[in-house]
Amino acid sequence: MTTVLITGGSEGIGLELAKLYASDGAQLILAARDPVRLFDARNELQKLYHARVDTISSDLSVPGSAKKLYESLSGHEVDVLINNAGCGYTGYSWQIDAEAEEKMVQLNDASLMTLCKLFLADFTERRSGTIVNVASTGAFQSGPYIAGYYASKAFVLNYTKAIAEEAKEYGVHVCCLCPGPVDTHFYAKSGGRKPKGAMSAEKTAAIAWKGIQNNKKVIIPGFFNRLAMLVPQSIRTAYVRRSKLKNIRRRNKKG
Ligand SMILES: NC(=O)c1ccc[n+]([C@@H]2O[C@H](COP(=O)([O-])OP(=O)(O)OC[C@H]3O[C@@H](n4cnc5c(N)ncnc54)[C@H](OP(=O)(O)O)[C@@H]3O)[C@@H](O)[C@H]2O)c1
Numbered sequence: 607m608t609t610v611l612i613t614g615g616s617e618g619i620g621l622e623l624a625k626l627y628a629s630d631g632a633q634l635i636l637a638a639r640d641p642v643r644l645f646d647a648r649n650e651l652q653k654l655y656h657a658r659v660d661t662i663s664s665d666l667s668v669p670g671s672a673k674k675l676y677e678s679l680s681g682h683e684v685d686v687l688i689n690n691a692g693c694g695y696t697g698y699s700w701q702i703d704a705e706a707e708e709k710m711v712q713l714n715d716a717s718l719m720t721l722c723k724l725f726l727a728d729f730t731e732r733r734s735g736t737i738v739n740v741a742s743t744g745a746f747q748s749g750p751y752i753a754g755y756y757a758s759k760a761f762v763l764n765y766t767k768a769i770a771e772e773a774k775e776y777g778v779h780v781c782c783l784c785p786g787p788v789d790t791h792f793y794a795k796s797g798g799r800k801p802k803g804a805m806s807a808e809k810t811a812a813i814a815w816k817g818i819q820n821n822k823k824v825i826i827p828g829f830f831n832r833l834a835m836l837v838p839q840s841i842r843t844a845y846v847r848r849s850k851l852k853n854i855r856r857r858n859k860k861g
Pocket of ligand 1 (some may be wrong): 613614617618619620635637638639640641643648664665667668688691692693694701713741742743773784785786787788789790791792793795807
């Protein structure tokens, strides 16, 4: 039976991916911070798919937590690692709390990298395994007023593409999921505003699932998101600048 570890598997894109793996008969391990949401996610997956689900409460924004999470898995042989947990902040970069953004980098980049290292050592030895790292379409450009987040996702994209090349000769598939806007609680948490036309987490996960099964290296869900990647970077950056600034001004007006 396939065992899948999903960080940030308690809601949003991670939970929708968990549902797809559960419906395919996989056993799941979900990691996130909030034990109540983890409990609810496990109940939902057990009820809908009779899946075997283990949960681990872990704050991956804390240095050392990724190694701890890995060590707590002894007894489970993981086949698929999905590094999905992530967060971001919007605002003038010098006004965003420095400690919060340091934690973001630890979560989005450092913990992801550590989990990749630990599982790649196992997977390459076994000559099988899959790693999916979740970046964003923001990884392909700079993001004024969301600078740290976009930069953290550029790290994910470039790191993932590089380790994918290293791992392929060992039969290990590494891929990067780069969603555009997705309708989750992410925006409420990041202090941003959900763009109109955000894709559902369900659809995002379904496209990701198909791409993973087809051994894609980079998955950008949605035709228009892929099309946007053909627009010159300077124009995309100008668009982000304008829309984020509008949102910040609206937010500041509301107080
Ligand atoms: N939504 C979008 O528009 C969008 C677009 C592109 C890329 N993405 C990326 O997609 C991924 C999933 O985002 P989402 O939209 O599904 O967000 P979400 O609904 O906010 O879910 C985030 C998940 O990550 C977990 N998480 C957050 N901080 C954590 C921490 N410090 N340690 C461990 N787990 C943590 C959350 O659980 P707890 O809070 O309980 O820890 C939750 O399970 C993220 O990497 C995000 O950057 C999102």
